[in-house]
Amino acid sequence: MENKYRQRLVWVTVLALFWQLTAWSGLFSDLIFPGLDQIFLALLKSLKDGTLVKQIAFSLSIIIQGLIIAAAAALILALTAYFSKYADGLIDTLTALAHPLPGIALMPLILIWFGSGKTAILIVIIHSVLWPLILNLSTGFNSIPDIYTLIAKNYRLNKLEFMFKILIPASFPYFISGLKIAWARSWRALISAEMLFGAINSLGGLGWYIFQKRVFFDLPGVFAGIIVIIFIGVTVEDFIFKKLETNTVRKWGMLK
Amino acid sequence: MGHVKMSSYLELKNIAKSFNTEKGKKIALKDINLQIKKNEFLTILGPSGCGKSTLLKIIAGFIKAEKGKLLKNEKVIEDSGLDRIMLFQEFEQLFSWQTVIDNISFAVKASAKNKNIKLTKRQIKEKSLKYLNEVKLKSYQDYYPHQLSGGMKQRVALARTLAAEGEIMLMDEPFGSVDSQTRQELQQLLAQLWQEEDKTIIFVTHDIREAVFLSERIVLMKNEPGEIIELVDNKLPHPRKRSSREFNQLFEQLQTRLQN
Amino acid sequence: MKKYILIIVMLFLIIFLASACDIQDYAADQTKLTIAEQYGLAYAPVQLIKELSLLEKADPSLEVEWKQLSNTTAIREAMLAGEVDIAFMAIPPFLIARDKGMKWKIISGLSESPLGLMTNREYINSLADFKAEDRIALPQPGSIQHILLSMAVERDFAEVNKFDDQLLTMNHPDAMNALLAGREVSAHFASPPYLFLESKEKGIKKILSGKEAFGGEFTFIVGVSTEEFYQQQSKNYKVFLEALTEALNFINQQPQAADILADNYNLTAAEMKEYLNWPGMEFTSKIKGLEEFLAFMTAEGYLKENNYQRSELIFTEELVTEKKETVLEGAEQDGK
Numbered sequence: 001m002e003n004k005y006r007q008r009l010v011w012v013t014v015l016a017l018f019w020q021l022t023a024w025s026g027l028f029s030d031l032i033f034p035g036l037d038q039i040f041l042a043l044l045k046s047l048k049d050g051t052l053v054k055q056i057a058f059s060l061s062i063i064i065q066g067l068i069i070a071a072a073a074a075l076i077l078a079l080t081a082y083f084s085k086y087a088d089g090l091i092d093t094l095t096a097l098a099h100p101l102p103g104i105a106l107m108p109l110i111l112i113w114f115g116s117g118k119t120a121i122l123i124v125i126i127h128s129v130l131w132p133l134i135l136n137l138s139t140g141f142n143s144i145p146d147i148y149t150l151i152a153k154n155y156r157l158n159k160l161e162f163m164f165k166i167l168i169p170a171s172f173p174y175f176i177s178g179l180k181i182a183w184a185r186s187w188r189a190l191i192s193a194e195m196l197f198g199a200i201n202s203l204g205g206l207g208w209y210i211f212q213k214r215v216f217f218d219l220p221g222v223f224a225g226i227i228v229i230i231f232i233g234v235t236v237e238d239f240i241f242k243k244l245e246t247n248t249v250r251k252w253g254m255l256k
Numbered sequence: 257m258g259h260v261k262m263s264s265y266l267e268l269k270n271i272a273k274s275f276n277t278e279k280g281k282k283i284a285l286k287d288i289n290l291q292i293k294k295n296e297f298l299t300i301l302g303p304s305g306c307g308k309s310t311l312l313k314i315i316a317g318f319i320k321a322e323k324g325k326l327l328k329n330e331k332v333i334e335d336s337g338l339d340r341i342m343l344f345q346e347f348e349q350l351f352s353w354q355t356v357i358d359n360i361s362f363a364v365k366a367s368a369k370n371k372n373i374k375l376t377k378r379q380i381k382e383k384s385l386k387y388l389n390e391v392k393l394k395s396y397q398d399y400y401p402h403q404l405s406g407g408m409k410q411r412v413a414l415a416r417t418l419a420a421e422g423e424i425m426l427m428d429e430p431f432g433s434v435d436s437q438t439r440q441e442l443q444q445l446l447a448q449l450w451q452e453e454d455k456t457i458i459f460v461t462h463d464i465r466e467a468v469f470l471s472e473r474i475v476l477m478k479n480e481p482g483e484i485i486e487l488v489d490n491k492l493p494h495p496r497k498r499s500s501r502e503f504n505q506l507f508e509q510l511q512t513r514l515q516n
Numbered sequence: 517m518k519k520y521i522l523i524i525v526m527l528f529l530i531i532f533l534a535s536a537c538d539i540q541d542y543a544a545d546q547t548k549l550t551i552a553e554q555y556g557l558a559y560a561p562v563q564l565i566k567e568l569s570l571l572e573k574a575d576p577s578l579e580v581e582w583k584q585l586s587n588t589t590a591i592r593e594a595m596l597a598g599e600v601d602i603a604f605m606a607i608p609p610f611l612i613a614r615d616k617g618m619k620w621k622i623i624s625g626l627s628e629s630p631l632g633l634m635t636n637r638e639y640i641n642s643l644a645d646f647k648a649e650d651r652i653a654l655p656q657p658g659s660i661q662h663i664l665l666s667m668a669v670e671r672d673f674a675e676v677n678k679f680d681d682q683l684l685t686m687n688h689p690d691a692m693n694a695l696l697a698g699r700e701v702s703a704h705f706a707s708p709p710y711l712f713l714e715s716k717e718k719g720i721k722k723i724l725s726g727k728e729a730f731g732g733e734f735t736f737i738v739g740v741s742t743e744e745f746y747q748q749q750s751k752n753y754k755v756f757l758e759a760l761t762e763a764l765n766f767i768n769q770q771p772q773a774a775d776i777l778a779d780n781y782n783l784t785a786a787e788m789k790e791y792l793n794w795p796g797m798e799f800t801s802k803i804k805g806l807e808e809f810l811a812f813m814t815a816e817g818y819l820k821e822n823n824y825q826r827s828e829l830i831f832t833e834e835l836v837t838e839k840k841e842t843v844l845e846g847a848e849q850d851g852k
Contacts, residue, residue, distance in 0.1 A: 252353045
């Protein structure tokens, strides 16, 4: 594990060096290809005057809210589908229709129905998270060993006990992989949605920050925003999810 | 002298069950009649396909018979319950997300709830450790199932089944997935535990030696269709030795019966 | 270690070669002209150049490519990448990029246009009536609509950022829909034809005109191109400018301009004519208001440099205008 990060660090340095050399070579104007020094200056400036921190906090708070709401909804829907054939049919159909839709495509509709601003972005996130989670949870529920159903019968567990003591923990690996997909989709949807919505000079998140930079022709600023997005994405995927997995499915020997 | 009728403990009356397969209707069980005595160790012995597992599942209430009745203390029972706890063959019967001790606590809690007894956390832990100790795995209490060998997993499962405190323990070829050395150790453990407790055990197997080692009474079954051939008493004294003459005599007797 | 170095060198070479090809193409290509096409009434003369094939007629060997790009930012970036030679946009976005180092200048004026802040709320009759929850839709930060609104706000309230938290970025079609829907959006700083469509709707009224906000007349859309293009493809530059003059004359003098353009704008010929002749709609190569925009945007920090000379920002001024105002005579010749 240590080795992997060391390797990554080496490659990042190589790429950074390569970038800087290209910038210095003068092959491209520094409007198109700003050097790392310009980018870091832009990054520092935004960090110092607090705008970037505020936008990061905004983006993260929305995505966490969205993830929690969608996870709860997905759990409820998937459980309902598990226990009721009719519900299963309905939810399965809904998922099949909605899953292929990228959230951005729904934007005009969302705009008309929910207006713009925080609500609209939240809806986009929930849409990105809900369907993959439902799919994974449902698959997980239906994949638990049959023997667990027999055990539940034997021990006369009621539906609730069965859900919380067996069904949900047994499908945890599926929940986690669903969550990873959901995070990836929603993070990307969030940034795109923020680029479309938002007010000027106020809170609009990272996507909005990048959009502002772009519109004011500040390419180093755009890159600074991109770096932050990458950093956050890597942190969540490599550290938070990894930690979660280690303390659950890895510990339990349940890696898929 | 008057004839004293023994009230039956567990009784199967005219049980029949068939399955629809691609090749048509398969009669898994045809007219099974069986009386099971309290606290006896009964083995259902037969080749694969003779319906012994199906029979056990009907007793457990997992499957419903097409015809016939299951009676306990002369009352018809149709559902499953903690009075008839099943020990499965599969290793995954243990909950992989819980430690060994928590797996056993699951049964302890279920049993307490069933009896309307409230236990404190400490009491639950004590009880769980007691059962874990009976299968000699106390030092593994904080391990996760995936860290245990097959034999150890089955021992934990056995402890859990004991912890459920059911009158009747149903066992569906529980030692079938482990190597023969481990299997013998587990048989030894089971025989010992049964002698120490008041439990009715209905044990399904295709392994004749296992039946001879463990049981008091052996139900011989044949397949196509699934029927009881014969009931054989096993009066060998405990502790039983696999190498003894009596042991092997009984073994051969059963083997002959089954081959016909 | 050697492996790493080898890979670095190889990557470098690949990029070098890839970009080298591009540069060569550009310098050599005198036979291709790429023009950014935008939808809007203010761009009508450019549309005429396309409809009447004026460029092909002037130089049959010229390959003309019209690129549809969705907004000014995209156009700016395409020009930076060398994909677009000539484009049309409002003065503020041009200045912002120029200020950040983009090497481009104005070729010519294109149109003046009525612009207006339209609202659907009964209680709003002037800027002072806006409440904190009222949202104003406009194309993007740094757009002319944003700047005009800021100018008005600065003048009325001495607080240029007053509405910044209430602004919504929306393109004109979406903004119009939202305005007519009457919920989320309280106002839309509109340009033609949306301005005209909105003013015909019941319940929508104009509370501020572009002219009022600016404090006078100003050019709405100008044509721009890079210095590189101007220097390296001067022949094509000239050809385009002549075509533009011809188009401007045509639209101002020929009545059938409306018939030719109507289809493209999905209007009837009568509607087209009405819009072309709407008061305030002027097609001229004059460039008005540049200094005022410069002064305001520098004062409010949108621009850093503050010593721009007019000649730094425009290639050549009186190359061709159809409305000639000679300084000596001070008399207007007839045009339209």
